[in-house]
Amino acid sequence: MTSLADAHLLTLVPPLIAAALVAGFLAGLFGIGGGAIYVPVLYQTFEGLGIPHAVTMHLAIGSSIAIIVPTSLRSLMAHWKKGAVDRKLLKEWVVAVPLGAVAGALVAAAASSGELRAIFAVLAFLLGLKLILGRITFMLGTDLPGLAGRSIAGFAIGVLSALMGIGGGVLNNTFMTLYGRPMIQAVATSAGVGALISVPGLLAYIVGGWGEAGLPPVSLGYVSVLAVLLVAPVSILVVPLGASLAHRLTRRQLELGFGCFLLIVAARFAYSLI
Template sequence: MSFDLASVLSLLIPVLVAAAAGGFLAGLFGIGGGAIYVPILYQTFEALGVDHAVTMHLAIGSSIAIIVPTSVRSLVAHWRKDAVDWRLLREWLVAVPLGTVAGVVFATYASSEALRGIFAVLATILGLKMLFGRVPYVLAQDLPGLAGRSAAGFGIGLFSALMGIGGGVLNNTFMTLFNRPMIQAVATSAGVGALISIPGLAAYVVGGWADPLLPPYSLGFVSLLAVAVVTPGSILTVPAGAALAHRLSRRQLEIGFGCFLLLVAGRFVYSLL
């Protein structure tokens, strides 16, 4: 198939807006912005006439690719403020990437409908979490032992790869449930995003390699065109989000983001009916 240039240009503005919002949220919440990128890219690929069987795979894989630079830049921004839990990140050097690859393998063989269903369920859970805010209790006064931390890291990588997200919301919940300060959880989540996105990018490229249904300018399940458009806009807004995370309350933005996730979940559920 070939892209119609007029159609591509007409979709640039919403994609660029999503890029800027995703980058800002990457710095603010320690997330990779994938919860915004995936639905926007899915709708974009559908509008461009990409084969329905691969639009969700392509959206998730492209989102993971976009998260690589935003996560790295967000990590550097928080590193300079000395808020990152480097010990936890070192312990997750194997568990998180392993979970990510497992998620990509599952996604590669799953149908577009299955991926939309999974995204809808997880987006609903995360959206409700954002609306309710921080859980008002803790499970323990510190993180669990190495086995428990490794299992959590594997799960974060697995579910993040299936959604095309950087794992920030999942890691924030995990760390705060074990009495870690929110700002440390946010800063560390930027590193988790790097541990997810780098192996996830490689796995989605391999998983979709030579698929005949993919549109032009695709490298496996990664759209080079989408990455080229979205990445610059998202990178530019990361520092602003990271700066705000260290100064202001995020409650209103959490509520807004939670509502967005629930709307996205509803959109995907509707597409399955």
């Protein structure tokens, strides 16, 4: 069983590395952890390995969160050096966002595979639609809401991100720009949000899946160590390239491409529920 799984994993090395390159670049460019790319790719990988269907989606999300840890930290460091991060907001979110991430991970652990795929499909569709429509022209205010409002927003971003296995970049970018913050500051700050989500989310997915039946070899709860060790290092290498480009170029074409990708992923997961 173990040797068969390892053999299947080796045949999927090329697509996983390709996804790692794209996700790492997007982590720096959009301030996201790449989970929206990792989750569907890992889901298909685990399904192809013959891992029980009941845990493949949990594994994909948990492993994605684990991969996001180093990419988010590397992206945060790259943007921090450029002085674009809203450090005050990150300090205020140091409790709310991690609490939301843990809550989301615990909900995911208790949910079925079908429920998780439905949640991912709906959220991926909404995020993809938002990216295709482009930057929101209206604003809810000229500055961020008060501490209570910011805390609620941070908690919600943490919950939704942990349920999807993403770093929260698109969600935070939307929140900050709706309140008049410059896009480049939102992108840079999102890298920090990804770090606040991924670290506690990782621990929660490990605990939530500990001892679960049907997990593949070399797993810690709902985290496949083999997949993480393969994908994470490649992603880290290209994060600074994305962060550098974010400060110099328009992202419209990449937004359209990423938005279309999310819509395709949403349709794929929706179809799997039929």
